[in-house]
Amino acid sequence: MIETVDLLIHARWIVPVEPAGVVLEDHSVAVRGGDIVALLPRARAAATFRADTIVELPEHLLMPGLVNLHVHAAMNLMRGIADDMPLMRWLQEAIWPTEARHVSAAFVRDGTLLAAAEMLRGGITTCNDMYFHPEAAAEAFSTLGMRAVVGVVMLEFPTPFASDADDYLRKGLAARDRWQADPLIDFAIAPHAPYTVSDASFGRALAIADELGLPIHIHVHETKGEIADSLAAHGMRPLSRLARLGLLGENLIGVHAVHLDDSDIELLARHGCSVAHCPTSNMKLASGIAPVTRLLEAGIRVGLGTDGAASNNRLDLLQEMRHAALLAKVASHDATAVPAHTALHMATLGGAQALGLGARIGSIEPGKAADLCAVDLGRLHCRPRFDPVSHLVYVAGREDVSHVWVNGETRVDKGVALLHIRDSELLRLASVWQTKLGN
DSSP, X not given: OOEEEEEEEEEEEEOOSSXXXXXXXXXXXXXXXXXXXXXXXXXXXXXXXXXXXEEEEEEEEEEEOEEEEEEXXXXXXXXXXXXXXXXXXXXXXXXXXXXXXXXXXXXXHHHHHHHHHHHHHTTEEEXXXXXXXXXXXXXXXXXXXXXXXXXXXXXXXXXXXXXXXXXXXXXXXXXXXXXXXXXXXEEEEEEOOTTTSOHHHHHHHHHHHHHHTOOEEEEESOSHHHHHHHHHHHSSOHHHHHHHTTOOSTTEEEEEOOSOOHHHHHHHHHHTOEEEEOHHHHHHTTOOOOOHHHHHHTTOEEEEOOOOTTSSSOOOHHHHHHHHHHHHHHHHTOTTSSOHHHHHHIIIIIHHHHTTOTTTSSSOOTTSBOOEEEEEOOSGGGOSOSOHHHHHHHTOOGGGEEEEEETXXXXXXXXXXXXXXXXXXXXXXXXXHHHHHHO
16 A cells, blocks of 8 residues: 655665664655654655655755754854953953844844854754843744754843843743744753842742743853852852752753762752753853763753854854764863764764653654755765764764755755745845844
């Protein structure tokens, strides 16, 4: 009996991520109604399915869409505005003053459009965003058809967006209420960091996250100075303070987590927390190297994030996979640390599980959403090929991404973006904001 499907993808290699370490040759993925209905050998797929669209990927690796576990998408408009500075100077002298002058709903919408276009072109199908004006961010992600978890950011100090922590929370939850019917848009509670949020505000964030079943997305243990300041102000390390307040749990995503001692790692493991590892941003801001090998050995979920384009300066998760693997090796003096399959897991299923979306995305399995990415390994710089996953992590770049699907809908086709907005319009938006910020 021949079944009809919307899409049938035949690929030279398919890496489903789950089961771990598997590489399937000459297999196919069948998609119907935005979901994966089958993963099977090509010959059997051709005999089983009739498809409205057939895509041939003769020299390609097909994998789950990449999950960017930490980004400030709208900060694309500040790419390169303040480079070669340490974190606190970067924030206090450049980023926060620029945001105070320029951030608006239009700024966030336009910056997020640019970021989403960049991410989709690089195979990122889902991101975990943290910034102001979450409704404008959700609008931009929806316009380009990208899956996103939008943060309800919280700070104690006023900005043009909100006056205090309660105001941030109120406005962010109102945005969630307006977007909760969109199948691609989810929300998280996003208190910025322990040094910008009070105990009382953390209590409110925890209550809301528990009530609504939302992730908690927070920067933590990013610099040595953050640890010293916490010890001086609270008599304990930031993670110990969060534990005392009840925030540590399976829904907590700790971003950066660079400066961890044994007690910190034990807390993260005992409470089932996740870590968003941002290797390139950590290097560029000289924050340090996160102890990823020790985190993985402790059974802690680790995903990968780009951070914002103002501190990276690329939203490129293929680059993050390579940097994560190489930094783990040099930091541990162990060449076997974070092998290629582990790096890919971090960039896909690890991030999905951290967001509570592991049942929906992050691996190629029947019943999951067809969020998929194909990388062309047929080009000269990818020859010869002895191990396609090794080439994916250590050789290929985002320019090799040839096809991207989100929920079964094509977002990139043979390297051409199909994003419902012209590149000329995106370039115009970038030019307008460059003039405004430059003045």
